[in-house]
Amino acid sequence: MNDHLKAFRNYLKEQGLKNTSQREEILAFLGRSSRHLSPEEIFRELRRRDPRLGRATVFRTLRLLGDCGLATRVTFPDGKQKFETRLGGHHHDHMLCVHCGRAIEFVSPAVEEAQKRLARRYGFKVLWHRHEIFGRCRRCETAGPSPRRS
Amino acid sequence: MNDHLKAFRNYLKEQGLKNTSQREEILAFLGRSSRHLSPEEIFRELRRRDPRLGRATVFRTLRLLGDCGLATRVTFPDGKQKFETRLGGHHHDHMLCVHCGRAIEFVSPAVEEAQKRLARRYGFKVLWHRHEIFGRCRRCETAGPSPRRS
DNA sequence: GTTTTTATTGAGATAAAGTCTCAATTAAGA
DNA sequence: TCTTAATTGAGACTTTATCTCAATAAAAAC
Ligand SMILES: [Mn+2]
Ligand SMILES: [Mn+2]
Ligand SMILES: [Zn+2]
Ligand SMILES: [Zn+2]
Numbered sequence: 001m002n003d004h005l006k007a008f009r010n011y012l013k014e015q016g017l018k019n020t021s022q023r024e025e026i027l028a029f030l031g032r033s034s035r036h037l038s039p040e041e042i043f044r045e046l047r048r049r050d051p052r053l054g055r056a057t058v059f060r061t062l063r064l065l066g067d068c069g070l071a072t073r074v075t076f077p078d079g080k081q082k083f084e085t086r087l088g089g090h091h092h093d094h095m096l097c098v099h100c101g102r103a104i105e106f107v108s109p110a111v112e113e114a115q116k117r118l119a120r121r122y123g124f125k126v127l128w129h130r131h132e133i134f135g136r137c138r139r140c141e142t143a144g145p146s147p148r149r150s
Numbered sequence: 151m152n153d154h155l156k157a158f159r160n161y162l163k164e165q166g167l168k169n170t171s172q173r174e175e176i177l178a179f180l181g182r183s184s185r186h187l188s189p190e191e192i193f194r195e196l197r198r199r200d201p202r203l204g205r206a207t208v209f210r211t212l213r214l215l216g217d218c219g220l221a222t223r224v225t226f227p228d229g230k231q232k233f234e235t236r237l238g239g240h241h242h243d244h245m246l247c248v249h250c251g252r253a254i255e256f257v258s259p260a261v262e263e264a265q266k267r268l269a270r271r272y273g274f275k276v277l278w279h280r281h282e283i284f285g286r287c288r289r290c291e292t293a294g295p296s297p298r299r300s
Numbered sequence: 301g302t303t304t305t306t307a308t309t310g311a312g313a314t315a316a317a318g319t320c321t322c323a324a325t326t327a328a329g330a
Numbered sequence: 331t332c333t334t335a336a337t338t339g340a341g342a343c344t345t346t347a348t349c350t351c352a353a354t355a356a357a358a359a360c
Contacts, residue, residue, distance in 0.1 A: 018327050018336050040317080054339035059318060075225055075280075079347095081317085095274050104272055110264035115283065118258050123288030124245050130225075131281045133265065138273030168307050168356050190346080204310035209347060229318090231346085 004031055004070055004085060011068040022053060026061045027070065027085070036074050036082035036103060069128075076101065077134050093131035099140035154181055154220055154235060161218040172203060176211045177220065177235070186224050186232035186253060219278070226251065227284050243281035249290035 008027055012019050025046055030037065043058045062083055065071035071083050077098040086092075093111075095104040111131065119126045158177055162169050175196055180187065193208045212233055215221035221233050227248040236242075243261075245254040261281065269276045 016336085020327070020337065022338075038317095052339070054341095056319075056340090057338060060337085073229075079223075079231070081229075095269065095272060095276075097274075098277060104274065106268060106272070108264055108268050111261050111268070114258055114260035114264060115281075118256060118261070119245065119283065119285070122245060122254055122256070123291065124247075124254065124283070125286040125291045126245075126283055127248060127285040129281070129283040131265075131279070133269065133274070133276055133279040135269070135277040136275040141273065141275045166307085170308065170356075172309075188346095202310070205346095206311090206348075207309060210308085 002031070008065075008068065008070060011070075017064075022050075022057050023061050023064070025050070025053075026058060027065060030065070030071060030083060030085045033084075036076075036084045038080060038082050042083070073130075074103065075130075075132060076103075091128075093133075095133040095135065095137070097137040097140055098134050099136055102137050102139075104137065152181070158215075158218065158220060161220075167214075172200075172207050173211050173214070175200070175203075176208060177215060180215070180221060180233060180235045183234075186226075186234045188230060188232050192233070223280075224253065225280075225282060226253075241278075243283075245283040245285065245287070247287040247290055248284050249286055252287050252289075254287060 004027060005024065008023070009019055011017075012023075026042060029042060029046055039055075039058050039062055042062075043053070043055050046058070047053045062071060062073075065083075065085075066073060070085060072086055074082050074084065074094055074096075076082060077096050090107070092105045092107045095106060096102075097104075115129065116126070154177060155174065158173070159169055161167075162173075176192060179192060179196055189205075189208050189212055192212075193203070193205050196208070197203045212221060212223075215233075215235075216223060220235060222236055224232050224234065224244055224246075226232060227246050240257070242255045242257045245256060246252075247254075265279065266276070
């Protein structure tokens with residue numbers, strides 16, 4: 001049984017919550033995908049397999065997965081929200097290409113460290129963070145149209 | 151005449167766009183406020199003064215201001231989107247308190263520098279970025295309920 | 301200053317994203 | 331197996347955002 005699943009079941013038990021097939025399906029689907037998925041994509045796909053799945057359950061579960069640190073929300077350049085699992089429970093951040101939409105995942109100890117110092121200075125207790133860099137990936141940088149900000 | 155306004159008019163001219171009173175009102179309002187404002191707040195307030203203002207214009211203008219780097223979108227812990235001007239054209243990032251909603255603005259040369267190196271390594275051309283740290287501010291850290299992630 | 305051109309505007313329709321309610325269901329412990 | 335309480339899903343509803351198109355107004359041309 002994979003780690004995510006184990007951690008999830010654990011969390012549910014701790015919180016006095018119940019496990020359900022829907023919840024596990026959603027977690028598994030997210031884990032299988034290499035892409036970032038929108039709630040709607042997750043809903044449509046899983047709904048095909050189980051026509052009784054409800055949209056609300058998807059949103060509820062994504063929040064739950066967020067709460068226990070198994071899923072992360074990523075805001076794309078167009079403002080759309082998508083999700084991914086935290087691979088191996090490891091935190092990472094993103095560079096998002098405003099041209100092709102590609103997401104590059106990165107981990108930067110230097111950034112994380114600087115951030116930690118910073119927070120300490122402000123007496124701020126960090127729970128989690130999101131670091132999104134928008135721009136052009138190597139491929140798209142050669143030539144292309146203008147970006148869309150904010 | 152303030153810098154923001156000058157830059158804005160410049161940008162419009164460069165792009166062959168027209169300046170309008172609505173656009174300037176929105177920019178000015180954003181500039182006057184010390185808080186982060188949601189599109190709806192901006193709309194409701196400015197609408198009081200000019201009952202003919204349309205909601206679409208607010209959204210359109212916010213995108214425009216984003217495009218030219220004069221406004222920044224900030225995603226709050228509850229997922230809500232708000233805007234602020236880039237004070238003096240200067241970039242900054244945020245620590246957001248999941249308890250009281252307070253936003254602490256910071257600038258970290260160390261983080262910015264680390265980020266730059268990182269991007270270079272990936273051949274990624276950075277256009278802008280967003281760095282949001284969620285947690286508890288000094289005040290709220292003393293005691294409080296549990297956070298809401300993702 | 302007047303005319304011409306063209307971007308912009310706003311009402312309202314529509315779409316997209318997310319939440320809520322509540323009766324029915326189901327997981328988990330006794 | 332029985333009991334209890336969390337969960338589910340349909341669909342209503344809310345919120346957020348975009349679109350359409352006729353009317354308007356800014357800037358350029360004259
Ligand atoms: Mn990070
Ligand atoms: Mn920064
Ligand atoms: Zn790209
Ligand atoms: Zn606080």
